Amino acid sequence: MLFLNAKFIDLDLGENAVIVNEEDLKGTSYYPQDRVLIESHAGSVIGNIYSTKTMVQKGEVGMLVSELAEISISEGEEVKLRHAEKPESIPFIKKKMDGQVLNPHEIRTIIDEIVSKKLSNIELSAFVSSTYINGMNMDEIGEMTKRIAETGDMISWEKNLVVDIHSIGGVPGNKYALLSIPILAAAGITIPKTSSRAITSPAGTADVMEVLTNVELKEDEIKRIVKTTNGCLVWGGGVNLAPADDIIINVERPVSIDPQPQLLASVMAKKIATGIKYTVIDIPVGKGVKIKNEAEGAKLARKFIELGELLNIKVECVLTYGGQPLGRAIGPALEAKEAIEALQDPKNAPKSLIEKALSLAGILLELGGAAQIGEGQNLAWEILESGRALEKFNQIIIEQGGTPKKPEEIELGDYIEEIIAPIDGYVTDINNTGITNVVKEAGAPRDKKAGLLLNSKIGNKVKKGDVLYTIYSGSEERLVSAVNLARRVYPVKVEGMLIERISKF
Amino acid sequence: MLFLNAKFIDLDLGENAVIVNEEDLKGTSYYPQDRVLIESHAGSVIGNIYSTKTMVQKGEVGMLVSELAEISISEGEEVKLRHAEKPESIPFIKKKMDGQVLNPHEIRTIIDEIVSKKLSNIELSAFVSSTYINGMNMDEIGEMTKRIAETGDMISWEKNLVVDIHSIGGVPGNKYALLSIPILAAAGITIPKTSSRAITSPAGTADVMEVLTNVELKEDEIKRIVKTTNGCLVWGGGVNLAPADDIIINVERPVSIDPQPQLLASVMAKKIATGIKYTVIDIPVGKGVKIKNEAEGAKLARKFIELGELLNIKVECVLTYGGQPLGRAIGPALEAKEAIEALQDPKNAPKSLIEKALSLAGILLELGGAAQIGEGQNLAWEILESGRALEKFNQIIIEQGGTPKKPEEIELGDYIEEIIAPIDGYVTDINNTGITNVVKEAGAPRDKKAGLLLNSKIGNKVKKGDVLYTIYSGSEERLVSAVNLARRVYPVKVEGMLIERISKF
Incomplete structure (x- = not known):
């Protein structure tokens, strides 16, 4: 001693x-x-x-x-x-490494020791790697999910029908929640939306919302806001929800793995912790997102539904097109601006954004009894088009401590570079990963004014010299760096109709 | 920037x-x-x-x-x-996690980035976990072994027949090398023995040897000593041999895993790096050591031999009994003392120590042409019994910078406690793990004077009140702590002939 x-x-x-x-x-x-x-x-x-x-x-x-x-x-x-004594969970981690099934006590011990910081990064990485390689059965995942929720704060609600929308992410520009949540709240549906900040993306919903209002709120503030407005758009990290999850994410990120048991548990533990009884899970499918094809998406969807049954949470999954960014704006300030513009003038907003926001809101309107089956999307459009969604959005912003802004009042980066089409042709590909990396290089998500605005999307015809997209940054150095990266990775691809000319056999 | x-x-x-x-x-x-x-x-x-x-x-x-x-x-x-850019080896680690075979370039990149410290502990733990779970084929192991050797110093020798003995460890009191090496060197065989310090055991060969002489030597000193004496007993860490190995061990230890690919590579990389052309690998088998039974030992032996063939190193494996400590002394100073006593008076030394030292030396005497096949052990005994081994040992000690000591000159811990037999009976078990933990609790290997001396071994008859073993420590507090642990784990078990009395049916 x-x-x-x-x-x-x-x-x-x-x-x-x-x-x-x-x-x-x-x-x-x-x-x-x-x-x-x-x-x-x-x-x-x-x-x-x-x-x-x-x-x-x-x-x-x-x-x-x-x-x-x-x-x-x-x-x-x-x-x-x-x-210090060796953590109690070491033999249980070893057991999972040896391909065995863990019992509830073993899983709870591992999660408890993660939360109490008794496990080092080395030990934690061994655990996460072993669940990635050897997997977990649904009972193990269910137990892990419950324990991840229980070891943090738990919010409960007086109302029974508390709903949620959740995207498993990967699509740049995915700001639809800024439309869907106020639509639902305006229809009287209780939807306390907690979101994450960006983990690997250039902007999480919380980062975008933070451009407009305060997102770090305590449990009692969240409850008050939801009571007043039916909804909120806050950062989950402001409350101590499922703290094990953040610790686990920290060891997944360096190796770029996201074991499915952890993905399922991470999403659903936060639903338990926030008292959600019904959730729609959006699974984007396509090149450059987590899920590459529909079969894979359907498989994951079934697992979410099965896990939901174990946990008494009703889960509905939707597979959405994730092959290119949603809307035209990527980066916190640009996305906030695009969302407000869409709330003000939905008819002139990007179709992909409107369609996704309405279809997700529609499902929950039907479920919540606000619309007949098959009528949800129409009602969602009505609420959006009538300005009631914008009104509700502004109310939420005020309740969270902000002041509603006009789109033109949102500050963007002062350092700007337009990238132009090198030839006449068509936009044949917009690479999600490339876009993400360029926007991060420009400084997002920390620099909220950094971002990228697409002028054209896949299938659009462009002429040589047309602006393909504009990069924004709050720092000259980072703009240069982002432009250099863009010139290397070429995230928006333009090709003529003539793909290849073969002159010899 | x-x-x-x-x-x-x-x-x-x-x-x-x-x-x-x-x-x-x-x-x-x-x-x-x-x-x-x-x-x-x-x-x-x-x-x-x-x-x-x-x-x-x-x-x-x-x-x-x-x-x-x-x-x-x-x-x-x-x-x-x-x-910093993401390490180049991340996708290769991911590939191994996904159960795929790595090509030579991928393996070399991983090892290079381990040595240049480009991989964090999280990433390294993911790699080690994935090789533990998914394994590696012999080509992968061969490539890894070569690269681990190449990324450190490489010692080469003028002579062709440079031999080595290596124990894969786990047996407390395993000091046989202090006898075998001088026997071989005295017979004219070149055996530059580098050993490790204790990793999880209470004393590595280097720790024991350090009680008697300097073990941290540079390459040119090692070469000079071996030229003069034919042998040496030094710490491998004094030379930059296979540096990746130590880094890998650091992430294996917390989770107590030792993936077989790493074990094979770790041993053989050091053979390459020290220019060894022939090695005998001692695989102790038994309760409380790495290898639990002979079948498992034979399997590992075959892998060592196969890997040796890939690397042009001739490997012979011996399975030895590892079910209880070797000899009676455990801990650096006590083991050094027991080794010198055995060199001085082999007839009165513990049989297990003499037998192991002679049989391992015998194999190499035969191989080195110093003895006819079947005559190696006899020659080894002759060299030991005649005092030539002791003379050679003292020469090595002097060349490494020390002064030969008499056994009674070796300082032991001043704080001593004798543990006595609670009943009449027989020693039915000596628990390797228990012994190891008690000796470490007493302060070994850092406190060289800490240790444990067994008075009885398995099968010995004892009377109530007989001393079973004595614990030594350089600190009173640690002695108390070790004695408390000994009373809890009961590492030497005494039972009467009557095991159980059943009086009712």
Whole structure:
């Protein structure tokens, strides 16, 4: 055991850490990177040892501010370090690596230790890799989903019919929720929409909404807003919903894997945690999105429905076309602008955006009893076209703490470059991944003013010199970088009708 | 891109890191834990960003001393940070996760990026997990082995017959090499033995040898010593042999996996790197070691031989009994003492130690042409019994920079506790894992004086009150802790002949 005096260290290592003088480790059984339990009179916390010659003196232990808070001590007070026991879930992770089925206790232990940060990134990556490779059966997924929800905050509602729309993502420009939610809320349907910020995309729904209003709200604020307006469009991370999910995502991202058990659990755990009883899940299908073809989409849809049954949540899935961006705008500010324009003047809005927003809203209008079967889309259009959706949207913006803006009031990046068609021809492809990368290179999602506006979409005829799309950025350097990338990856492809000329046999 | 002035940060995070002021990250596309390329006029290095409010000022970047050295700059000089490209090997890791076979280029890329620290622990853990679950074929293992060797130092020898003995470990007290190596060297056989320090055991051969002499030697010193004495007993880590191996081991340990492809590659890469042309691999079999039964041992043996053929290294495997500790002493100082005693007076040494040392030496004596087939063990005994092995051992100790010691000159822990038999009976089991954990709890391998001396071994008759074993430690606190553990795990089991009495049907 080591007895050391706590010293505050201002460093965010993304994990619990304690910094100990090399001299204090010599001749002990404590090594750098050992996992230790740090105990005070008031509690204990787990962390990894890192060593220094000078950052803390002999007899001191450098601790992060969050750790000091967790065990309620101040600088200078004594703490006790001792070897932390190996996480209880290690043999269960090993079991999944060996291709076995985990029982409910084992799954709950793994999730609990993820949330309490007892598992290191190495251990967590081994778990995620093994579920990716060996899979999980529906009982395992159901148990994991429930536990991911239970280990965070749970919101409950007085009303019974609380609905939700969820996209499993991958389509750039996917801002339809800014239309669908107010349409539904205007029809009296309760739809407390929590969304994520961008993970790998240039703009999550929360990022887009944040251009217009506050999205970081606490549970009681969300409840008040939904009570007043029937809906909301907030960031899920403002509430402690399914915290295991974010931790798991952090180890999936570097290797670009998204194991299906985790995907299913991630989506449905947030439904449980937000008290949703009915959800429509939008599965975009196409090149450059998660799901490449309809058969794959249908298979995933069946799994969502099966899992929903286990969890007492009614799930309906829709496969939507995801082969090119939705609408013309990609990037937080541009998407917010396009959404408001569509709410103001839906007849002149991009057809793909309107169609998706209406069809998803339509399903829920029918389910919610606001429209007859087969009449949902028509009612949705009526609400949109009459301006009631815009009115509701503005009400939500105000309740969340913002001020409604006109489209022209939304600030876009000052650094702009137009990319023009190199030849006469047709737009034969718009590459989702290419578009995403260019917009991220321009600075999105952190730079909300960064984005890309498409002038043409697949099938459109263009003349040499026509503007194909415009890139926006808040920084000159990043604009240059995005333009360079665009010139390399060529995300909007123009081809003449003549594809190839063969002159010799 | 961020332009910042380097500041030295004295912290060992076990990875490359740069510490940036929060303010400098705001509004940029750089987030904490992003992987960046840090460039100077003289080179570049990859590291992860961590953020602070105060540890470095705005405009500064905290860098570790090793990073400053790598790009040849001093404190205060300007460096450029930009997003590092995703490691080239990510899609190859993904491919292995998807159960596919990797081609030589893909394997080499993964190993190269492990060595250049381009892969994070998360990514590395995903790779190791996927090879554990999906395996590798012999061509993949061969390629991996070669690359692990090539990316480190390679020692070559003038002589052609350079031999080696290697244990795949797991048996506490496994100090036989301190006998076998001098026997072989005394017979004129070239055997430059590099060993590891303890990874999960209480004492690696290098830890034991370090009680007696210097084991951290450079390549030219090793060559000189082997030229003079025919042998050596040094730590492999003193030379930059197969550096990928250590990095891989670091992510295997937390999850307690040792994928067979990595095990095979780890052993054989070090043989390539040390210029070994012939090796005997000792595979201990039994309860509490890596290989549980003979069938499993034989299977592994065949793989070692097959891999050896691919690599032009002749491999012979022996399965040895590993069901209890070898000899009576466990822990660096105690093992060194037992080895010297055995060299001085082999007739009174533990039979298990003598037998293993002789049989392994015997095989190599026959192969090396020093003994007729079937005569190796006899010759080994002759060399041992005549004192020539001890003489050679002392010569090696001197050449490595030490002074030969008498057994009684070896310092043992001052804090000692004898554990006595609770009943009359027989020792029915000595649990390898239990022994290992008790000795580690007492402070080994770092505390070289910590250890455990068995008074009885399996099958011995004991009387109530007899000393079963003695625990040594350099610290009173750790002795108490080890004794407490011993009382819980009961590593030496004594049972009467009467196992169970059944009085009712």
